[in-house]
Amino acid sequence: MSKPALTAVTLGVRDVPASARFYEALGFTRKFRATGDDIAFFEAGGVALVVWDWKQLADDATEEDEPRPRTFRGTTLAWNCTTPQDVDAALEKAITAGARLLRKAGKTDYGGYRGYFSDPDGHCWEVVQAPGLDLTDDGRLILPD
Numbered sequence: 001m002s003k004p005a006l007t008a009v010t011l012g013v014r015d016v017p018a019s020a021r022f023y024e025a026l027g028f029t030r031k032f033r034a035t036g037d038d039i040a041f042f043e044a045g046g047v048a049l050v051v052w053d054w055k056q057l058a059d060d061a062t063e064e065d066e067p068r069p070r071t072f073r074g075t076t077l078a079w080n081c082t083t084p085q086d087v088d089a090a091l092e093k094a095i096t097a098g099a100r101l102l103r104k105a106g107k108t109d110y111g112g113y114r115g116y117f118s119d120p121d122g123h124c125w126e127v128v129q130a131p132g133l134d135l136t137d138d139g140r141l142i143l144p145d
Contacts, residue, residue, distance in 0.1 A: 006047055009077065012054035012065075013121045016040055019051040022120055025097035045139045054121075069122075076116070076124040080141050083129055084113040090127045091115045099125070 013019040020040035024030055028042035028049060042049040058065035081087045087105050094117045095101055102124065105115030114128035134142040 008048040008050050010050040010052055010057060011123050012057040013051045014054060016051055016053055019120065022098050023049065023051065026094060076126050079125060079127045080133060080135060081127060081129045082135055087113050087115060087127050087129050091117060
């Protein structure tokens with residue numbers, strides 16, 4: 001058995017082509033287009049970000065697709081940045097692409113800087129600069145020991 005690894009995050013969405021346009025506008029590179037517009041795969045720094053129809057994803061996982069939550073889902077995605085200015089720029093880019101601002105960027109109690117947005121389907125993203133966490137040149141998070 002192979003070592004467990006997070007290889008993909010799949011988000012259930014109302015409209016796959018619209019969500020694909022949103023994530024492309026954020027700067028994610030779409031890959032593996034063999035499935036057409038039924039599902040969209042994006043390069044996300046060693047993990048694939050995938051958007052798929054909400055009902056099809058629920059059916060595939062053998063879960064009910066209704067009622068769809070309109071509140072916090074207990075999960076956030078993170079976009080780590082190297083500077084507070086990068087956080088501000090990323091939040092602005094997200095808002096311009098169609099995201100909803102959830103929390104304006106500001107200092108954290110641990111010395112970092114963060115803000116939050118939600119994508120058009122309500123998936124929450126934290127954009128953060130956290131002290132002690134570094135990024136590789138291609139944007140991958142380096143966790144200290």
